[in-house]
Amino acid sequence: MxxxxxxxxxxxxxxxxxxxxxxxxxxxxxxxxxxxxxxxxxxxxxxxxxxxxxxxxxxxxxxxxxxxxxxxxxxxxxxxxxxxxxxxxxxxxxxxxxxxxxxxxxxxxxxxxxxxxxxxxxxxxxxxxxxxxxxxxxxxxxxxxxxxxxxxxxxxxxxxxxxxxxxxxxxxxxxxxxxxxxxxxxPQPKLLRPLQSAGDDGEGYALDVRADSEEFSGFERYRVGESPRRIFWKAYAKGQGLYSKRYEQSHAKELILDWQSLGDLGVEDRLSTLCAWALECDRRDLSFSLRLPAVTVAAGVGPAHLAAVLRELALFPGGACGERG
Structure with a gap:
């Protein structure tokens, strides 16, 4: 029936x-x-x-x-x-x-x-x-x-x-x-592996996601596209112009969210972990790039960069919903 x-x-x-x-x-x-x-x-x-x-x-x-x-x-x-x-x-x-x-x-x-x-x-x-x-x-x-x-x-x-x-x-x-x-x-964000920082030699080391990886180093003129979290709002409220806080990263190696570094996980678990890494990097205003088998997103920071990374993760081949368009 x-x-x-x-x-x-x-x-x-x-x-x-x-x-x-x-x-x-x-x-x-x-x-x-x-x-x-x-x-x-x-x-x-x-x-x-x-x-x-x-x-x-x-x-x-x-x-x-x-x-x-x-x-x-x-x-x-x-x-x-x-x-x-x-x-x-x-x-x-x-x-x-x-x-x-x-x-x-x-x-x-x-x-x-x-x-x-x-x-x-x-x-x-x-x-x-x-x-x-x-x-x-x-x-x-x-x-x-x-x-x-x-x-x-x-x-x-x-x-x-x-x-x-x-x-x-x-x-x-x-x-x-x-x-x-x-x-x-x-993808549903799941932090199944610690965030990795990739160096020039291709090897990576675990980056403690709870630690502050940047140190305050001064102020500079605000540039369009920077995160609102970096804006020095007190100076703006006093009519002194729009400035942003400048930070120096405490580590010298570039953050690359690499598909290959999660080789022991399945496709969806890899995407979920990469998604969690991207969100963590954005939360801490870290510049990062994404490396997938057929797509690479250059290093960047800010809401637009995060949206581009999450879009590539969502449309990665093999998903149950739709195709890349």
Whole structure:
């Protein structure tokens, strides 16, 4: 039975991909909106049928009027349920990189268009619903939708499920748009080996990550790209200009985060250790480089350098999420 459900689900998703392919922005129209009876709507239909049989059996005009009046309400509800989603604009926003094991959040920009929208329920499949209402025409909102980031690489969440039972709850109107979201998932940082410093002879020695490897040596004019942690804020507050603190490293050997130095570990453990080393170097404002089998990142320091290193680790071949792009 489970195999049958899985096959039906695959066929349904293939049909959705053909009818509604992934895109960065979508306006909901007739071909992307579906309407079904809700559980309450099924009970309402059974009641209407019972009233109709009762009116026919007893030839009671009052029951006929009551039955057809309720049926008219049902028809009007179909229209209002449909237009509550029709014309709604959805746009994929940014997503911040996360580490494996954390929860990724995808930003969704939603605009009401020409009419207010009520009782909108949004979620990724299997995740918690978020409620949203746009009470005036042209109103917009930004939502953050959660998706678990279990493995490193490029993370693409499942289809967005948008549902509304407005106005009476007897009909369920829904859409499942696929938006071009992508989130970069870094390896989970694990310090499985002490941080290594590589010398000119290719040999390395363990660097105590708890020790302060730099000594203060004076001040210099701030240069664009330097870490904010080095800025001498007291002088800036006094109007004396923007200066940064200068440090001299207490060791002369360059920090190289080398893939080959972790030969006894598996691929994911190597990447996790390199990730932990990179974070430690950034925390201490140490200049470091990264050496992978097919990629080398030159020595540097600062947030941009750290982001470039973590990106290479996340997109290293062999990950379960996506490929390098």
């Amino acid at each position: 489970s195999a049958l459900r899985a096959a039906v689900r695959r066929r349904f998703e293939a049909w959705l991909d053909q009818r509604n392919p992934p895109r960065s922005e979508i306006t909901l129209r007739q071909n992307t909106i579906f309407i079904f009876l809700s559980t309450a709507g099924g009970a309402f239909s059974v009641m209407l049928l019972g009233l109709l049989l009762l009116a026919i059996n007893y030839q009671n005009n009052l029951v006929f009027a009551f039955c057809f009046g309720l049926f008219g309400v049902f028809l009007v509800a179909i229209l209002h349920t449909y237009i509550n989603l029709s014309g709604l604009r959805l746009r994929a926003g940014a997503s911040e990189p996360v580490f494996a094991g954390d929860t990724a959040h995808f930003h969704l920009h939603i605009e009401s268009g020409r009419r207010p929208r009520y009782q909108l329920q949004l979620r990724f499949m299997g995740q918690h619903r978020q409620l949203c209402e746009l009470e005036s025409a042209g109103e917009g909102a930004e939502l953050r939708l959660a998706w678990p980031a279990s493995q490193r690489g490029r993370l693409q969440p499942g289809r967005l499920q948008l549902r509304s039972d407005y106005p009476l709850g007897i009909l369920r109107c829904w859409a499942m748009p696929a938006l071009n979201w992508q989130c970069l998932v870094y």
